[in-house]
Amino acid sequence: MKPVVLLIGKLPNVIGDVAQRLDHMPIQWLGAHDQDEVRRQLEAEPRIACAIMGAGLDDKIRGEMVGIIAALRPDICIHLKDRASGPDGLVPFVERVVQHEIPETLETG
Numbered sequence: 001m002k003p004v005v006l007l008i009g010k011l012p013n014v015i016g017d018v019a020q021r022l023d024h025m026p027i028q029w030l031g032a033h034d035q036d037e038v039r040r041q042l043e044a045e046p047r048i049a050c051a052i053m054g055a056g057l058d059d060k061i062r063g064e065m066v067g068i069i070a071a072l073r074p075d076i077c078i079h080l081k082d083r084a085s086g087p088d089g090l091v092p093f094v095e096r097v098v099q100h101e102i103p104e105t106l107e108t109g
Contacts, residue, residue, distance in 0.1 A: 001047070002026050002027055002028040003026075003027060003028070003047065003049040003102050004027070004028045004029075004030060004045055004047045004048045004049060005027050005028070005029055005030070005048070005049060005050055005051075005052060005094075005098060005101075005102075006030045006031075006032060006038070006041055006042070006045075006048050006050070006051040006052070006076075007019065007029055007030065007031050007032070007051075007052055007054075007094065008031075008032045008033070008038060008051060008052065008053040008054065008057075008065060009031070009033055009053070009054035009056060009057070009090075010033060010054060010056035010057050011033060011056070015029075015031030015032075015033065016031065018090055018091055018094055019031065021091050022091065022094060022095060022098075025095070025098060027098060027102070028047075030045060030048070035061070035064055035065060035068055038051075038065050038068050038069065039068060039072065042068070042069065042072045042073050042076075043072065048073065048076055049076070049101060049102055050076055050077045050078070050079060050097065050098075050101045050102075051069050051076050051077070051078045051079065052079045052081070052093070052094050052097050052098075053065060053066075053078065053079065053080050053081065054081050054090050055080070055081045055082060055083040055085075055090075056087070062080065066078055066080075077101060079093075079097045079101075081093045
């Protein structure tokens with residue numbers, strides 16, 4: 001069974017593009033773009049291994065989402081992308097996080 005990673009970003013199509021560009025990885029990608037969707041994903045999928053948040057969201061929103069994740073699923077590591085690398089830095093960031101968080105899956109996947 002593939003591990004599950006929750007991708008959180010400003011636009012739903014950005015999440016879809018990231019998942020498509022990383023479809024070679026043995027990961028089940030979930031996406032969320034607002035607080036309600038983050039709550040729904042966390043409540044619906046107990047196998048989420050980590051959450052990765054893009055930099056396009058406002059700091060206040062990012063903080064609220066971190067709070068939601070920490071309250072609902074304190075077992076999940078939350079990774080926030082830097083802003084300096086820009087939108088093109090999201091895919092490499094996600095790839096690095098997943099390789100670090102779930103290395104055994106990538107070795108056997």
